[in-house]
Amino acid sequence: MSADVPSSVDVFIQGEKEPASSGIVLVLGLVTMLSFLVLYSILFPGRDMPVVSEVLPMFEGVFDSGIWFFLLGVIFGAFSIIATMLAEATSE
Amino acid sequence: MDVIISTLAVFWLFLAIFFILIKRGLWIFSDVSKSLSMFMLEKALGPAIDFVSGRPGSATTAWIIHGFVWTFAASTFTFVGLWLTHDPTALHSFGSWGYNPKSSELIYAGRLTALFGAIGMTVIGTSLHALPKLSGTNLASESNATLVSLLWTLSVLLMFIGSQNSVILGITILPVANLLLSLASIAIAINMVITVSEATKDIPFPGWLILFAVIGNIAAILAVFVSGAYDEGTGQWLLFHLSGGTFFFCGLAGVSLYSASVGSGNPLWSKSLVAFTLFGALVTINPMGSTDSSMVTDLFSLPSSELDATSRDVISGSFLMALAAMPIIAFSANMLVTLRGSDAFVENPDAPGIAELNLGSWMLVPVAIGALFVQTDALGGVNELTGISQSLDLMAIWLVMIPLSLGAALSILPRASGRHQLSENRSRWAYWMMTGGAFLGLLITMMSDFTDMALTESMAEQGASINDELRKVGSVMFYGTVVGAIFHCTNSISGQFRGRLVQSVNTSSTSSISVESYTLTSTTTIRKILASGATLDTEVSPSGQTEEEGSATEL
Numbered sequence: 001m002s003a004d005v006p007s008s009v010d011v012f013i014q015g016e017k018e019p020a021s022s023g024i025v026l027v028l029g030l031v032t033m034l035s036f037l038v039l040y041s042i043l044f045p046g047r048d049m050p051v052v053s054e055v056l057p058m059f060e061g062v063f064d065s066g067i068w069f070f071l072l073g074v075i076f077g078a079f080s081i082i083a084t085m086l087a088e089a090t091s092e
Numbered sequence: 093m094d095v096i097i098s099t100l101a102v103f104w105l106f107l108a109i110f111f112i113l114i115k116r117g118l119w120i121f122s123d124v125s126k127s128l129s130m131f132m133l134e135k136a137l138g139p140a141i142d143f144v145s146g147r148p149g150s151a152t153t154a155w156i157i158h159g160f161v162w163t164f165a166a167s168t169f170t171f172v173g174l175w176l177t178h179d180p181t182a183l184h185s186f187g188s189w190g191y192n193p194k195s196s197e198l199i200y201a202g203r204l205t206a207l208f209g210a211i212g213m214t215v216i217g218t219s220l221h222a223l224p225k226l227s228g229t230n231l232a233s234e235s236n237a238t239l240v241s242l243l244w245t246l247s248v249l250l251m252f253i254g255s256q257n258s259v260i261l262g263i264t265i266l267p268v269a270n271l272l273l274s275l276a277s278i279a280i281a282i283n284m285v286i287t288v289s290e291a292t293k294d295i296p297f298p299g300w301l302i303l304f305a306v307i308g309n310i311a312a313i314l315a316v317f318v319s320g321a322y323d324e325g326t327g328q329w330l331l332f333h334l335s336g337g338t339f340f341f342c343g344l345a346g347v348s349l350y351s352a353s354v355g356s357g358n359p360l361w362s363k364s365l366v367a368f369t370l371f372g373a374l375v376t377i378n379p380m381g382s383t384d385s386s387m388v389t390d391l392f393s394l395p396s397s398e399l400d401a402t403s404r405d406v407i408s409g410s411f412l413m414a415l416a417a418m419p420i421i422a423f424s425a426n427m428l429v430t431l432r433g434s435d436a437f438v439e440n441p442d443a444p445g446i447a448e449l450n451l452g453s454w455m456l457v458p459v460a461i462g463a464l465f466v467q468t469d470a471l472g473g474v475n476e477l478t479g480i481s482q483s484l485d486l487m488a489i490w491l492v493m494i495p496l497s498l499g500a501a502l503s504i505l506p507r508a509s510g511r512h513q514l515s516e517n518r519s520r521w522a523y524w525m526m527t528g529g530a531f532l533g534l535l536i537t538m539m540s541d542f543t544d545m546a547l548t549e550s551m552a553e554q555g556a557s558i559n560d561e562l563r564k565v566g567s568v569m570f571y572g573t574v575v576g577a578i579f580h581c582t583n584s585i586s587g588q589f590r591g592r593l594v595q596s597v598n599t600s601s602t603s604s605i606s607v608e609s610y611t612l613t614s615t616t617t618i619r620k621i622l623a624s625g626a627t628l629d630t631e632v633s634p635s636g637q638t639e640e641e642g643s644a645t646e647l
Contacts, residue, residue, distance in 0.1 A: 067182040088585060
């Protein structure tokens with residue numbers, strides 16, 4: 001004996017709008033991640049963070065001048081110009 | 093030897109020959125040369141010409157959009173250059189990539205990209221729209237003009253690379269960039285001359301200003317090389333200022349005067365003043381620009397010579413630079429009155445471009461007077477004011493030339509492409525950011541220059557700490573120019589796709605009461621028409637009336 005399964009189950013359905021609570025889930029995830037990072041430094045004091053501690057020295061000496069804050073703005077502006085060109089040209 | 097007068101005599105002779113050729117043609121060879129030139133502009137380029145659109149207005153749009161992007165690049169290079177004057181090691185981390193940016197090199201890159209990329213491309217772009225309109229015809233080859241914009245952009249890109257690394261793989265980059273730029277200039281000049289040859293009416297003076305901007309620059313280069321003054325410091329200095337007086341001043345004046353009238357809706361105030369501007373620009377020496385003419389030696393790969401003018405050259409040069417005040421004041425006054433019309437207020441102040449044109453016209457006279465003092469000082473070998481030369485040069489670029497070229501481009505772009513900028517509000521924000529950034533940033537930098545000069549004069553052993561602080565504040569303020577340029581770029585690019593159509597009804601009005609048409613049945617005063625809610629755009633249609641008695645209509 002088999003149960004009747006409605007045919008609509010086979011169709012993928014996705015909402016057009018984002019539920020407000022999804023943002024809360026993301027923030028919760030971020031806070032949890034930071035908490036675990038803090039916990040790591042408490043449980044293993046003086047120990048370098050895996051992976052992260054090996055990547056960060058690559059950027060030593062890069063952000064040691066205030067000009068980098070302005071250059072980040074310039075980079076953001078340059079990408080916004082390129083993005084505007086691409087988005088406007090390809091949008092319907 | 094009197095370098096200045098002899099070179100100018102050759103320059104004027106070339107201009108006279110060009111003028112006669114344009115007016116009279118090449119006798120029986122006119123048709124042949126015209127068809128040959130058209131063939132060179134289009135068919136001879138082969139499949140390359142098919143890559144670009146020949147739609148009317150496409151060339152203007154391409155040149156202006158390229159110009160806007162170069163404005164962003166130029167403002168960024170200048171900002172970083174100004175920052176590095178007080179913090180030379182700020183970007184030392186680039187050293188790991190083999191790049192060691194220096195303040196002087198970045199400011200030089202900023203000047204090159206601003207002059208040839210931002211100003212040059214917007215001036216040519218607006219000229220390609222204005223000149224055919226003034227001649228009552230169409231542009232001879234829209235496709236070629238569009239294609240050449242890519243060549244010009246490539247040459248400006250090479251200029252930037254050459255300013256940072258002059259020799260790559262044994263090739264000196266800047267002369268190559270200049271060669272490409274010259275090719276593009278010749279193509280544009282031929283395109284314009286053929287356009288003018290098809291004129292259906294007398295060309296107004298702004299059209300001649302545009303034409304002499306392109307041709308005058310070529311004549312200036314030829315004159316300096318023919319007269320043999322190219323290897324002398326005075327000749328190189330003269331070529332720098334003749335290019336400034338022809339391509340940049342005449343070009344900016346032509347497109348600005350056209351845009352001031354088109355943008356404000358007012359007729360050009362004085363025809364005589366435009367004629368005077370044209371004549372004065374060609375017979376005098378424009379003082380604006382740097383005292384250092386190394387740009388000429390770099391672009392033409394010439395041996396650098398010190399500016400060591402003879403006493404006769406100092407007298408004639410100073411006299412001709414002082415004379416340049418007359419066309420400059422004539423142009424500025426004509427612009428300001430045209431933008432205002434019959435009252436004290438600027439017409440259509442919310443229209444993009446009008447505010448920039450107003451700013452450029454206001455700043456032109458004080459910057460030119462300042463430049464006159466600095467140039468006379470340098471030409472005479474006194475060199476007491478050389479310390480402010482760079483700041484004054486940047487002021488001429490960012491407070492006079494960029495506002496005028498940008499203002500003209502913002503006025504012309506909707507008319508060429510058929511769509512307005514996406515947002516008038518963002519355009520206004522961009523204006524305030526660029527103006528505030530350039531004015532305050534460069535003014536504060538100049539204050540620091542004066543402090544430096546005073547310290548040098550007093551032979552102080554240590555520099556003042558306030559100097560670094562001033563330079564820091566100046567460079568941070570100048571960052572507003574970068575933000576304004578980004579706003580202009582995104583606003584204009586989006587406007588090409590989603591901006592309001594130019595043909596649509598203008599929703600912005602000076603008043604909430606708007607009467608589209610007003611039927612005039614009897615004599616009345618303009619005050620009464622305006623009082624009834626009509627605006628300057630209201631169409632007044634007279635309706636005929638007779639005093640005869642009415643009677644029954646016969647069937």
